[in-house]
Amino acid sequence: RLAGSRRRGGRSTVLVAVRTAQHPVDLRCSFLGRVFTADGTPLPRxxxxxxxxxxxxxxxxxxIPSAAQPRFVERDRVAPGLRHLQGAVRWGETRFxxxxxxxxxxxxWTDRDGSWRRHPVPLPAxxxxxxxxxxxxxxxxxxxxxxxxxVRGIPFSALDLPG
Known part of the structure; x- marks a missing residue:
């Protein structure tokens, strides 16, 4: 796949990106977010x-793949029923x-108990x-x-999270 090109003194250099491996995740991977426990410890997920x-x-x-488990292992999957999802994270049992x-x-949007609710704090356009x-x-x-x-920061206190 052509990633870009440069021209220097009459000569062109082409930069090429090559996919060397394909992951086994069967989602259209559009965004990636981290997972934390309720006390803020990052999980390897x-x-x-x-x-x-x-x-x-x-x-x-x-x-997350590791030396002991070199592949992504799916633990959970949710379908919020929302258009234009752009990002996701989880803190304890709360998904955002x-x-x-x-x-x-x-x-x-937040989900704590299997039902998605729109949070009153607006996000940027x-x-x-x-x-x-x-x-x-x-x-x-x-x-x-x-x-x-x-870039917008929302304090945990506005999200009913400890912090």
């Missing part, structure tokens, strides 16, 4: 999710996903990934639209 224009996107939770809405503010920062006690997200690129 990731959430991998699908961006879809319809409400059939899913988020899977996978063990971000949902974009073109140039309108994005939405943060074009919201993307989510990242939990246990040290700072903040959930981070960002907006991707040109001239509207913002």
């Amino acid at each position: 990731v959430l991998i999710g699908e961006y879809r224009g319809n409400d059939r996107g899913v988020v899977g939770e996978f063990d 996903v971000s949902q974009s809405d073109l140039l309108h503010p994005g939405a943060l 074009g919201c993307e990934d989510l990242a939990l920062d246990p040290e700072a006690g903040v959930l981070w997200t960002l907006g991707e639209h040109p001239w509207r690129r913002v």
Whole structure:
């Protein structure tokens, strides 16, 4: 796959990216998020999710490959029933996903008991990934639209998380 090219003094250099391995995750991998215990300990797991224009996107939770287990192992899969999923993280038993809405503010959704609820805290327009920062006690997200690129931190206290 052609990744880019450069021109120097009449000569062109082509940069090529080559896929050397394909992962066995059967999701359309659009975003990646971390998993933490309720006390903020990172688990050797990731959430991998699908961006879809319809409400059939899913988020899977996978063990991170290690020397003892060299493949991703799926532990859980949820289908929030939301369009335009952009990011996902888990803190304890609470899952968070971000949902974009073109140039309108994005939405943060939470799931603690199998039912997804829209959180009142709005996300930036074009919201993307989510990242939990246990040290700072903040959930981070960002907006991707040109001239509207913002980074936003939401304190854990606004999310009913300890911190």
